[in-house]
Amino acid sequence: MNIALHLAWRNLWRHPRRTWLTIGAMVFSNIILVFMLSLQFGMYAMMIDNTLAVFTGHMQVQVPGYKDDMKMRQSIPDAAALGATLRESLAIDTIAVRASTFALASSEERSFGIQIIGVQPEQESGVSTLPGLLREGSYLADPNASEVVIGSVLARNMRVSVGDELTLLGNGRDGSFAAAVVNVVGIIDSGMPDLDRSIAQMPLAVFQDVFFMGNHANEIVIKTADLSLVAETKQKVEGLLPANADLVVHDWDALQPGLKQAIQADLASAWFMYGVLIILVAFSVLNTMLMSVLERTREFGIVMALGLKPGRLGRLIMLETTLMGGMGLALGVLFGGGLVLVLGVNGFSYPGMEEMAEQFNMPSRIYPHLQLIPLLLGPGIVFISSLLASIWPAARLHLLQPVQAMRAA
Amino acid sequence: MSTVRCVELCRTFKQGDLEVVGLDHVSIEIEQGEFVCLVAPSGGGKTTLLNAIGGLDRPDAGEIWIGDKRIDNLSKGDLAEMRLNNIGFVFQAYNLIPVLTARENVEFVMHVQGVSAEERRRKSEAVLAEVGLEGLEDRRPAKMSGGQQQRVAVARAIVSEPTMVLADEPTANLDSHTAEQLIDLFMSLNKKHKTTFIIATHDQRVVAYARRIVKMLDGQVVEDISQQPA
Structure with a gap:
């Protein structure tokens, strides 16, 4: 030594x-x-x-500017097809397409301003835990049915329960007047009062129909198997986006800076x-x-x-x-x-x-x-x-x- | 060639408000291979002179030359280098490193010099045998007698073949028999290796063996005599 x-x-x-x-x-x-x-x-x-896991996913494909100013006009054309392409190319099932807007929801007794989200019912449970947090009723099953699931606080405030009807009034993507009557099929209780106070989800196809979205949507949500795969997957997604499309990929860090x-x-x-x-x-x-x-x-x-x-x-x-x-x-x-x-x-x-x-x-x-x-x-x-x-x-x-x-x- | 040359060395110390003279215009020359005793009563300046020659302390004035190199103006690092390669020290209180064995204490200087492990081993075993400590190489200082410890100190001082050995009261803590053995050892090393020995002492047994005696008093050289050793 x-x-x-x-x-x-x-x-x-x-x-x-x-x-x-x-x-x-x-x-x-x-x-x-x-x-x-x-x-x-x-x-x-x-x-x-x-x-x-509740809602945001690990990353989202959006139109530039949508993250900071969520206007439904800032939309992705042919979003469902792009979502399907990404699912196939990345071999990841947990990819879902969403559209979103703000609307006035009215029950027989009350009216409230809410965020209404169009989701792909068969894909949504892969990127969000909300479909599994139902207190009453069932989650959206038929992609073409005029159905809605709403937050528990919203249901209480509007004094509606499963089986009741809600009238939705808002603006379409083209600025025209949009209206629909939908049936409440489920009540979500996420445990987060802010979310339960304002959330409502309906099938994407119905949403696109009601709000004149055509085949457009606002975000493609991607959830990876593990947090450590986010950077690598983000790079792959960026490579798979159509060259002429003006789209960006935001990871969770950008979507949830807080x-x-x-x-x-x-x-x-x-x-x-x-x-x-x-x-x-x-x-x-x-x-x-x-x-x-x-x-x-x-x-x-x-x-x-x-x-x-x-x-x-x-x-x-x-x-x-x-x-x-x-x-x-x-x-x-x-x-x-x-x-x-x-x-x-x-x-x-x-x-x-x-x-x-x-x-x-x-x-x-x-x-x-x-x-x-x-x-x-x-x-x-x-x-x-x-x-x-x-x-x-x-x-x-x-x-x-x-x-x-x-x-x- | 002159091994050591001191020219007009002065050194004073502060002791409270008092100024004590350690060296007062001391000039001395010691030739290569000499066996010199510095003899003085306590406080006479012999240890101060030894420390100055060994580069452990700096004089306030004067010059110290070893061979053709002036050492009193060297930096701390250069002085350490000079001590490492030219001087072996033997202290009154042995001053071995307590956590190292006899062999490791002897090898320490060579290790600092960068000598290879094989060479260190060979030299340390030879020198320990020369000072009569064969078989005690792996003992730590605490398990050795005073005489044995002083022999280890001598072995440490001479193992790297320095040009001179400076010894400060080397026999002060030894019984007369062990002291005589140590002096014999010094004498034989002096003859065999032509190593210069400068010994600060007031032990008459040591003085009797010296060929040259430098007597000091109050920091001054008062007598410098040559004699036929006993």
Whole structure:
């Protein structure tokens, strides 16, 4: 073994209790960081999946400008055919076409402004969880029937239930007056009051007929098998769009900017807490290395007298910290990763979580994800912080004079 | 060729409000292969002179030459390099590295010099045998007697074949038998390798063996005599 490594290793174990205490602080913080970051990353993935699964999908094909100004005139021609082409070319079933507008919905007693969406009933359940969140009745079955499913809050506000009729009044794509009478066949209860207050879905073919859309629609919604496939799929979709068509593909990040911002805000506040933890560990390392340097002043004087330059002595201190930090990192990653692995398989929940999850159609247990970034990011920062904390004790050696150092007690 | 030449060295120290004279215009020349004792009562300046020659301390004034190289104005790094390749130190309190074995302590300097592992091993075993520590190579200092530790220190000082060895009160912590063995060892190394020995001491047993005695008092050289060693 290299003598510098030998010396550094043995120096560490001159005071085994102190070394173990410092390594213990690193291991403890690393376990917390690995677990918390894995949990957060797991929750973010779940949060993104669940949010996008309700309605948005992982990406949408739209006409430029539609995302920010949802006018039904900004539509995709021959959208159903394009949707079918994409389904076939990408070998993905979870692609659905939608059209959307705002209309006045009237029951016998009340009228409300709502967002009415034309959907492909046979495809919609592939990109949205709403068809599975029916409280009453059934989802749209016949693509040519004048039927509608509406949100539970809207149904309550309009005082309608399954079997009742609604009259829809609005503008067609060409600006003309559009009207239709549709039967309520199902009530959706998504658990999100804002959505349940305004949503109504009807078959796309009927929508196109009522609102004079022809074969146009407003968006083609695509859901990939996994969030990690979004970028690759988006690239493929862009390549498959007709060359002369003025269309864009927006991924979930662009469609739901608030989601990413919420995650970033949560991560930022969590990092503040992690930062405090890392600083405490860094100070513990600083204390250990400073004590170690101070109590070996005489010894450092001797080796300097023998011809060792202060720079090499400094590197010895850094090597000692590297060994200590390396052990803290290895043990922290091992135990933290093991904990995440166990909980990743079995999951865990807290009191009240199951009821809440059921209400929002979410999994009833949290499963932290064992991924490389959360596994190594926190421990890596603790390791680097430890090295940074040992720079000062190492740098102090440059001020040491051999004669004075050898006189130290 | 003159190995060491000190010209008008001055060094003072602050002790509280007092200014203590360590060296007062000291000039001395020591030839290659000499065996010199610096003799002085405590505070007489012998350790200060030894530290200055060894580049461990800088004089306030004057010049120090080793061979044709002036060392009193070298940088900290250059001084370390000079010590590493030219000087072996033996200290009163042995000053071994406690976490290393006898062999590792001896190899330490060679390691810093960049000597290959094979060469280090060969030289350290030879020199430990030369100082009579065969079989004790893997012991740590704490498991050795004072005399054995001082032998390790001597082995460490001579293993890389320095041009001179500076020893500061090397026998102060040793019993008379061990001290005599150490002096014999110094003498034999001096004869065999023509290594210059400069020993700061007030131990008359050591002084008796020296061919040249430099007496100091209050930081000044007061007598420089040659004698027939015992």
